[in-house]
Amino acid sequence: MNDFKKTDSSADTPAAGPEAIRAIPVRHYGRYVAAVVALGIFGLLVWAFANGDINWGAIPDYFFNDRILKGVRETLVLTFLSMLIGIVGGVVLAVMRLSKNPVTSSIAWFYIWFFRGTPVLVQLFVWFNLGFVFEYVNLGPIYKDQWADFMTPFLTALLGLGLNEAAYMAEICRAGLLSVDEGQTEASHALGMSHGKTLRRIVIPQAMRVIVPPTGNEVINMLKTTSLVAAVQYPELLRFSQDIGTTSGATVEMLFLAAAWYLIMTSVLSVGQYYVERYYARGSSRALPPTPIQKIKANVLSLSNRSGGGAKA
Amino acid sequence: MSTGTNDTKNVPGAGSGTAMVKAEGVHKSFGPVEVLKGIDLEVKPSEVFCLIGPSGSGKSTFLRCINHLEKVNAGRLYVDGELVGYRQKGDKLYELKDSEVALKRRDIGMVFQRFNLFPHMTALENVMEAPVQVKGVSRAQARERAGQLLERVGLADKAGNYPSQLSGGQQQRVAIARALAMEPKLMLFDEPTSALDPELVGDVLDVMRDLAESGMTMIVVTHEMGFAREVGDSLVFMDEGVVVESGHPREVLTNPRHERTQSFLSKVL
Ligand SMILES: Nc1ncnc2c1ncn2[C@@H]1O[C@H](COP(=O)(O)OP(=O)(O)OP(=O)(O)O)[C@@H](O)[C@H]1O
Numbered sequence: 001m002n003d004f005k006k007t008d009s010s011a012d013t014p015a016a017g018p019e020a021i022r023a024i025p026v027r028h029y030g031r032y033v034a035a036v037v038a039l040g041i042f043g044l045l046v047w048a049f050a051n052g053d054i055n056w057g058a059i060p061d062y063f064f065n066d067r068i069l070k071g072v073r074e075t076l077v078l079t080f081l082s083m084l085i086g087i088v089g090g091v092v093l094a095v096m097r098l099s100k101n102p103v104t105s106s107i108a109w110f111y112i113w114f115f116r117g118t119p120v121l122v123q124l125f126v127w128f129n130l131g132f133v134f135e136y137v138n139l140g141p142i143y144k145d146q147w148a149d150f151m152t153p154f155l156t157a158l159l160g161l162g163l164n165e166a167a168y169m170a171e172i173c174r175a176g177l178l179s180v181d182e183g184q185t186e187a188s189h190a191l192g193m194s195h196g197k198t199l200r201r202i203v204i205p206q207a208m209r210v211i212v213p214p215t216g217n218e219v220i221n222m223l224k225t226t227s228l229v230a231a232v233q234y235p236e237l238l239r240f241s242q243d244i245g246t247t248s249g250a251t252v253e254m255l256f257l258a259a260a261w262y263l264i265m266t267s268v269l270s271v272g273q274y275y276v277e278r279y280y281a282r283g284s285s286r287a288l289p290p291t292p293i294q295k296i297k298a299n300v301l302s303l304s305n306r307s308g309g310g311a312k313a
Numbered sequence: 314m315s316t317g318t319n320d321t322k323n324v325p326g327a328g329s330g331t332a333m334v335k336a337e338g339v340h341k342s343f344g345p346v347e348v349l350k351g352i353d354l355e356v357k358p359s360e361v362f363c364l365i366g367p368s369g370s371g372k373s374t375f376l377r378c379i380n381h382l383e384k385v386n387a388g389r390l391y392v393d394g395e396l397v398g399y400r401q402k403g404d405k406l407y408e409l410k411d412s413e414v415a416l417k418r419r420d421i422g423m424v425f426q427r428f429n430l431f432p433h434m435t436a437l438e439n440v441m442e443a444p445v446q447v448k449g450v451s452r453a454q455a456r457e458r459a460g461q462l463l464e465r466v467g468l469a470d471k472a473g474n475y476p477s478q479l480s481g482g483q484q485q486r487v488a489i490a491r492a493l494a495m496e497p498k499l500m501l502f503d504e505p506t507s508a509l510d511p512e513l514v515g516d517v518l519d520v521m522r523d524l525a526e527s528g529m530t531m532i533v534v535t536h537e538m539g540f541a542r543e544v545g546d547s548l549v550f551m552d553e554g555v556v557v558e559s560g561h562p563r564e565v566l567t568n569p570r571h572e573r574t575q576s577f578l579s580k581v582l
């Protein structure tokens with residue numbers, strides 16, 4: 001389209017080359033039909049919700065409520081810390097899994113097998129209820145306390161989510177490390193670089209390209225999974241929303257409110273993910289992919305070009 | 314372990330004075346498959362030593378043994394008079410620690426068939442990486458030196474390009490500069506031009522020719538018989554893990570004595 005437009009404008013001045021092509025583009029009638037149907041269904045849905053017994057006004061009223069904001073904060077903190085445990089644990093497990101030592105690699109294998117094979121909700125309950133099994137936390141002279149005092153709901157939530165996440169991150173990191181060509185390790189060793197430096201400077205930066213996209217998914221997943229920790233008495237966004245819902249009678253509205261907040265947070269994270277991916281893509285393709293803003297600009301430009309061309313024709 | 318000790322030569326372990334690389338009965342197996350079956354050869358300092366032979370004859374494996382990317386199973390391999398990968402005390406061999414192996418690899422540059430540049434670094438960064446990380450050279454100094462090396466291989470204007478933005482020939486020249494940045498006393502080339510389009514081969518060979526003229530000791534696995542004939546000081550023909558024939562390149566290439574050499578050369582020339 002763009003190219004046609006360019007030749008178009010230059011056609012005003014007598015062109016030396018062959019005449020520019022002006023063809024009628026293929027019409028995709030199926031696409032118009034599909035769009036109309038989809039819009040219709042969407043309209044029906046909007047109509048249904050607008051006429052349902054929903055007190056929409058309650059949502060803006062509570063949107064920036066102190067407890068909601070506290071919930072948002074707790075959700076973000078929990079997501080961040082659990083992912084931190086997950087990523088650090090995942091890297092360690094991945095390196096263990098790939099090690100030549102059969103003991104370390106079996107331990108990693110077993111860990112991953114166990115934590116990936118059981119539901120995270122069950123794991124959370126187990127952490128929560130371990131107090132019935134162990135009365136004390138006893139780390140010898142360093143630390144000794146009653147289990148219940150040690151294992152606060154926060155720690156339960158954090159361990160439950162983080163240790164489970166480590167198992168998933170381990171597989172992601174392992175795939176990333178394996179994706180780096182062996183020639184890279186070899187070239188690095190041939191230059192006299194140690195194993196550690198080779199891993200840090202050569203292998204991991206390249207593995208990141210494979211690791212980052214699924215990790216972004218994991219972060220977004222984690223943000224949503226934090227809503228499960230309400231089950232172990234740790235209050236976060238969902239829990240606070242539900243509480244407000246029961247006291248104010250606006251149960252469904254508060255769930256919508258929570259959903260809106262989750263959407264906002266996941267959207268912000270997706271944008272962040274895009275830029276991190278872009279950073280690690282350097283060197284992998286000849287040109288960096290455009291930023292969303294650059295993309296929007298390009299689209300707007302091509303649209304205005306297109307309509308300009310259409311008006312002319 | 315003691316196979317292939319040539320009693321006529323001097324005592325193993327004492328080093329051999331002048332040789333840059335010396336192999337005595339080097340054996341290497343991968344599982345049950347014996348790839349090197351007793352290699353004996355000697356590379357003198359400043360020599361350009363060419364290694365030819367059919368695919369699978371063990372040329373790459375031998376090259377990789379020299380900087381201990383592969384472990385030798387039997388025989389002795391010396392670089393600059395020092396045993397590769399082991400330390401000898403009395404008649405016992407002790408394996409070197411990884412850090413000691415790494416220390417020795419600093420002095421041996423290697424250039425690979427598939428370049429193996431670091432794709433996440435620019436040409437300049439590729440060349441700077443090892444001096445900074447391994448030798449602890451300051452970044453400013455390494456950058457300056459890397460610039461000079463890129464100029465030497467004719468790529469001063471490509472310093473900021475990533476490998477994916479370079480042609481194969483350019484990548485290989487960056488790889489040579491990267492190896493030279495460690496100021497090695499020995500350079501190993503494993504078919505440096507065989508992944509290149511014919512018109513790009515010349516540039517890489519020119520760089521190698523310059524390097525040879527500057528007095529670098531080079532072991533070159535190659536199928537470029539023209540290069541071997543012109544630049545090489547000696548040439549070895551390997552087949553099925555043994556040295557079949559060796560001598561001056563012109564001699565071996567024009568008057569191969571061995572029948573296997575003749576049939577190989579008739580195919581590649
Ligand atoms: N890591 C390995 N494990 C098992 N076998 C191997 C390994 N590396 C090489 N080999 C085998 O050793 C033999 C010699 O391989 P090598 O790469 O040294 O041959 P080459 O002479 O360099 O051949 P080419 O000219 O094709 O590069 C081959 O048969 C190969 O299959």
Ligand SMILES: [Mg+2]
Pocket residue numbers: 372373374503504
């Ligand atoms: Mg080879």
